[in-house]
Amino acid sequence: MTDTQRQNGLLSLRNQLSEALDSLPLVLLKVPKPPILNLFSPSDDLGEDDNINSVPGLRAFEANLEKEIDALDKYLEKGSATSNVSSNAPYFLSVWNEIQAAASLVSVGQTFPTPKSPPQNNLEKTRHKRKEDTVPVKVDIVSDEGTTWIRVNTIKNSRLRAEFNEIDAYTDSEDEDGDEDDHVPATERPNWRNNSVIRMAASLLAAAQAHPIPGTTRPPVVYLRLTRLRPEPTEPRIAQTIQEVERMGIRLWTGERESIASALNLQEPTSLLQAEPVPTIHINLDLSLLVAIVSDITHAPTPSTPEEAKERYKPLVRRPWKNKSEAPADLNGGAETPPEQNGISIHSRALCNQAEQERQHGLFDEIRRRFQNHYPSSVPIFYSSAEARDRLARIMTKIAGPNERRRAEALFSTDSDAEQRFWQGSRFPSGYVQGLIPIRVHVETDSEILQGPPLSPFLAQLETTCKYILNGIQESASSAEAATDPANLPIKVVAQRVKKQSSTAPSPALTLHTVRSLLLGAQKGMTTLTANRASVKALVREMKQIRFRNVHLAAEGEVGSLEAELETLAVSNEGVREPPVAALWVVEPRSLAENMRSDVDVNSPEAEQALDAAEADADALLDEDGR
Structure with a gap:
């Protein structure tokens, strides 16, 4: 050449x-x-x-x-x-x-x-030492x-x-x-x-x-x-x-x-370009969505401007005395303790952002539009876990306002007036989201859930990852250190305990109740609707790490026909992808805000509860609210 x-x-x-x-x-x-x-x-x-x-x-x-x-x-x-x-x-x-x-x-x-x-x-012995x-x-x-x-x-x-x-x-x-005598055996x-x-x-x-x-x-x-x-x-x-x-x-x-x-x-x-995923007609709701559904931010008239949102949720100021007679002479007349950069102001800014988000993209508007587009002649059915229902009830007693508590009580109720009680005082008419009331509680043998196709590869990996995380938590709970129920421990504590026994630990951004909710949705082949964006991001990262660490949990059986499911991911002859079924549906959070509004009586018991919680730990409050 x-x-x-x-x-x-x-x-x-x-x-x-x-x-x-x-x-x-x-x-x-x-x-x-x-x-x-x-x-x-x-x-x-x-x-x-x-x-x-x-x-x-x-x-x-x-x-x-x-x-x-x-x-x-x-x-x-x-x-x-x-x-x-x-x-x-x-x-x-x-x-x-x-x-x-x-x-x-x-x-x-x-x-x-x-x-x-x-x-x-x-x-081979010579070549590969x-x-x-x-x-x-x-x-x-x-x-x-x-x-x-x-x-x-x-x-x-x-x-x-x-x-x-x-x-x-x-x-x-x-x-x-x-x-x-020195010859290598013929087999070698x-x-x-x-x-x-x-x-x-x-x-x-x-x-x-x-x-x-x-x-x-x-x-x-x-x-x-x-x-x-x-x-x-x-x-x-x-x-x-x-x-x-x-x-x-x-x-x-x-x-x-x-x-x-x-x-x-x-x-x-x-x-x-890939088609946008389509939610299933049966929807699994986690705790963060239950909180968002009853939140005052979701139901109250939306602020017309960002400034109005800031005014609605400006930090409440605690008075350090119960009556004026207890106030120092130079402060008599109702002077207030100036707000600091503490839990109150942090939480108020978060509520302002959520109110502005609701003004631009209403949560119920998006849910209603999605189902009308994909299932115009069908009514969706909403499910949640008993754990999420019970945790919601406990949260309601701590920081919810009276209207938020009323909605939460009606959420799972089968009474004839449950839907009317839920939508009472809302800016939306009764029944605005069809099928929402009552939310059904998952049971192990739910005959009302139609038998769907085999789990998709993503749902199979999601289930594997959730089990992997929860198995690590259970191992930690069996140790002498985990005397407290891990379900009630902060995720940071759980992660530290798991890390002592394993080279991998769940992300601090994960909440255990969210992992359990996602596992339940994956097992039942449902789209899980969640406002816990941080946990979803952490879980998807964990899915990727587990996949490329090749962690494999013993399965009870094969996960259907993966090849058949993969056909929906392939490019067709026309170059258009079939829309996949959505495994997760993520929205922005809405916190319990009724007692944090600026028009609430700052000395009321409800406001005192909200202020105590916000001052103690704003991040923990937002996590408890399901963020």
Whole structure:
């Protein structure tokens, strides 16, 4: 090959790498986002960061493309006078083609720790002197919700022939030089089946068995693409190697995938956008939503301006005396203790923000609109757990106003006047959200819930994660330190206790009752409606960490047909994605605010309760309210 031909070939590789680098942002549009309805905060992606970091390994792949382009640019600038350049460009371009072909990309260049198998012969003992119990096995592409692994290998015929020659030379040397007593047993002698391709295939299969599909006990399907290996008459062992890999159970592809580098560029980006998730007709409500439903902020007339919201929830000021006669002489006449930057002012600012949010996006308006759009002829059914119901009742006795308590009492009531009592005094007419009253309490055998399709991969992973977190809490509760019921402990305390026994601990942002509510919704295949944004973000992060730590809980059985469910995530022939079922529906919180309004009597027992709670710990109050 002349220098000109070589430079033209490298220039072609350089241009293909550059095209791949420019097209990476479009790949992200094909990455399935978690089926989460995220109302009111479109910029706050609860599932993944809306950038290249949303796919583990893609940032490193981008860096490798840039590095290869820089290396080729330097070589092309210097011309033929320099030494030959060793480029990994063909490998990266092959991986790029597989990335584009993947229907739902999970990760790029992920390694899976796999138990180390004992060496089979002296040659392997010489080559692999590892002390670790596990070896990392690289998978170039993980796709289709973890059901598919793809490994790209660019080994050439010449390289495999060199391996065969090395094996032959090793065997011949033993036969010629060694004494008969020193000969390696025939079962340990290297042969052509010890070549690198078959060893790689064996390690991929072992890794797949050790890391089943999340939520199941089945291993992922392993594909191996040999881009440069071709059977040849002079070396039959190459064809035998390919046959052996297929016999092992690997889905083998030979040759380069047809280039689709321009396919993404030819599509309109809007054709890759995913449809918004659709909630189920049965809705699971957690504690934060129960609080939001009865909150004065949700029902009261909305402030017309942000200034009016600030005026409505300006910090209440506690008088340090009960009657004027107890006041100091210089303060007699009703002087007040000035508000500080304490729990009162923090909580008041939060209430102002929530009132402004309600003014822009009413909670009941959004719920009503969503169901009218998707289920115009059906009435939704709302459920909650007995734990959430009971916790709500306890909260009502502490900080709720009289109207909020009345709504909470009517929320689960089956009395004929329950709906009228709930909507009394609201800016909304009675029955504005159909099916809301009464909220039903989950039971283990609820015959009224229709048997739905198998759990989606996301719900299966959500269930696994919730169980994993709760199992850690239960282990902590069984220790001598956890004498107190962990359900009543702050999450920070629980996390510290779990961390003493495990290398992983739940996020302090998680609340245990929220985890239990999400687990219940996942098990019943319902959309969980929650205002606990912080817990959802923490839980999705934990799902991701568990998934890539490959933590697997023993399942009672398979989780339906994952392949059938994945069809809803794939791009159809028309380039439009079917809308997935929403696993989570996240809204902004609404706290109990009736006793914190500026028009309330600051010396009333209710206001005293609210002030005590807010001064003690505003953050704890907001957490208790279900944020």
